[in-house]
Amino acid sequence: MSRRPAVHALVFQRAVLLLATCILLAPIAWLITTAYKPSVDIFSFPPTLGL
Amino acid sequence: MGKQIELSRESSGSLISTKPVMTFARYRRLFLVLLCAPAFVYVLAVAVWPLLQGVYFSLYKYNLMRPASRAFVGLQNYRDFWADEAARGAIITTSIFTFSAVTLELILGLGLALLLWRDSVFERALLALLLIPVTVTPVAVGLIFRALLAPDFGVLGYYFAEWGLSGPRGFLGNPATALWTLVAIDAWEWTPLVTLILLAGLKSLPTDILEAAEADGATLAQRFRLIILPMLLPTIFLAAVLRSMDAFKVFDIIFATTNGGPGDATNTMMLFAVKEGLQFFNIGRASTVANLMIVCIALFSVAFVILIRGADRKANER
Numbered sequence: 001m002s003r004r005p006a007v008h009a010l011v012f013q014r015a016v017l018l019l020a021t022c023i024l025l026a027p028i029a030w031l032i033t034t035a036y037k038p039s040v041d042i043f044s045f046p047p048t049l050g051l
Numbered sequence: 052m053g054k055q056i057e058l059s060r061e062s063s064g065s066l067i068s069t070k071p072v073m074t075f076a077r078y079r080r081l082f083l084v085l086l087c088a089p090a091f092v093y094v095l096a097v098a099v100w101p102l103l104q105g106v107y108f109s110l111y112k113y114n115l116m117r118p119a120s121r122a123f124v125g126l127q128n129y130r131d132f133w134a135d136e137a138a139r140g141a142i143i144t145t146s147i148f149t150f151s152a153v154t155l156e157l158i159l160g161l162g163l164a165l166l167l168w169r170d171s172v173f174e175r176a177l178l179a180l181l182l183i184p185v186t187v188t189p190v191a192v193g194l195i196f197r198a199l200l201a202p203d204f205g206v207l208g209y210y211f212a213e214w215g216l217s218g219p220r221g222f223l224g225n226p227a228t229a230l231w232t233l234v235a236i237d238a239w240e241w242t243p244l245v246t247l248i249l250l251a252g253l254k255s256l257p258t259d260i261l262e263a264a265e266a267d268g269a270t271l272a273q274r275f276r277l278i279i280l281p282m283l284l285p286t287i288f289l290a291a292v293l294r295s296m297d298a299f300k301v302f303d304i305i306f307a308t309t310n311g312g313p314g315d316a317t318n319t320m321m322l323f324a325v326k327e328g329l330q331f332f333n334i335g336r337a338s339t340v341a342n343l344m345i346v347c348i349a350l351f352s353v354a355f356v357i358l359i360r361g362a363d364r365k366a367n368e369r
Contacts, residue, residue, distance in 0.1 A: 017166050017177050024184055024239065027195050030206060034198075046213075047206045 102345070108338035115332035128339040138340070140315050141323040148230060148319060149298040152237040156294055157287065159238060160245030165275075167246065168253050178250070181243045189240065193307025196236045197223065223309050226316035233317055236304055241297070245290045252286025253279070284362035292355040296348050320344050 034042055041048075112124045132138045163181070167174045184192070200208040202221035211217040218225045222232040256279065264274050302321040305311065311318035311326070320340055328337030 013166050013169075014173060017163070017174070020163060020166075021177055021180050024181055024243065027199060027239070028183055028187070030199065031195055043204050045204065047204050047209045 105338045105341050108334050109342050111335050113335040115334060128335050132339050137315055137318065138323060141318050141320045144230065144317065145299060145319040148234060148301060149295055151234045152298045153291055153294045155234060155238045156242045156245045157291060159242045160249050160290065163246040164249035164253055167250055181246065184240050185244045187240065189303035190307050192236065192240050193304040197308045200232065224313055226313050229309055229313060229316045233305055233308065237298065237301065241294060245294060248290040249283065249286055252283050256282055281365065285359050288355055288359040288362055292352060295351050299348055299351065300344065
């Protein structure tokens, strides 16, 4: 019975960590994808991620 | 003849007795001094000499466009600085930026450090990934966010403007939001470093006290407020000192994103000094600003060191 809250807390903790990592790495990921895109795609209007 | 020989012996004897004897201790001391000498010369040449040059130039009216008209003006550059409204604005902007960025980084960094405290492969892998932003050059960070937040072609800026979150000029083009956007960018880059410092502090805490508190029935909030936070204070102050000193000198991110604009909304002291020195070639005024920054950072450091000592003493008393 007492293990369930601990598991929930661990899942929540790791979800928050993953979210923080995604936020922190998103600009780097955009930078890397931009390096492989032609300039037409980089300056498209409206802008797209265009992965 | 015999007397003469005796005299010469005496004089030669006295000569031998006054000659300095190179004992092992003296050789060792000389060797240590010679070992220190390159570092000493390096500090003199790289740190002390430019500092003294800065103080010297700040006492002169010295413009590189008119180098021949250099004149000693005493403290006039300092008086002009205080009289200049833009300069006073730069001090306020720098103070707001430093305080906001460091506070945000400490709060987010402490939260992340607490989440990463558990020692497992998952947390260690995430920590390695989290540290990537710290490795990016600040100028590159500025350029990345300028491109991302541009209201016309930026992947984020376009949609922020479209959804009405930012104005048509984007977050960086609006004087009301530009400084806060720069604070967020600085926090994006440096929060992982603060996390790393605080995590090192958390991992060095004595586990027996925490286990005893847990066994006594202390809740997570009580353990954090009464045990973890007081014992972590010296580390928190250390992170605050390092980040405050760095944030106070911020230049690259602002130069690459707003260049002090719109208007003077993000004009920090460092930017002000660089513009005075490299745009208007006014070396006297640029040196004045640089000297004032050194004084401010020194005062910061002294205040923080006093706080750290106090916190350390309190932690030891507990």
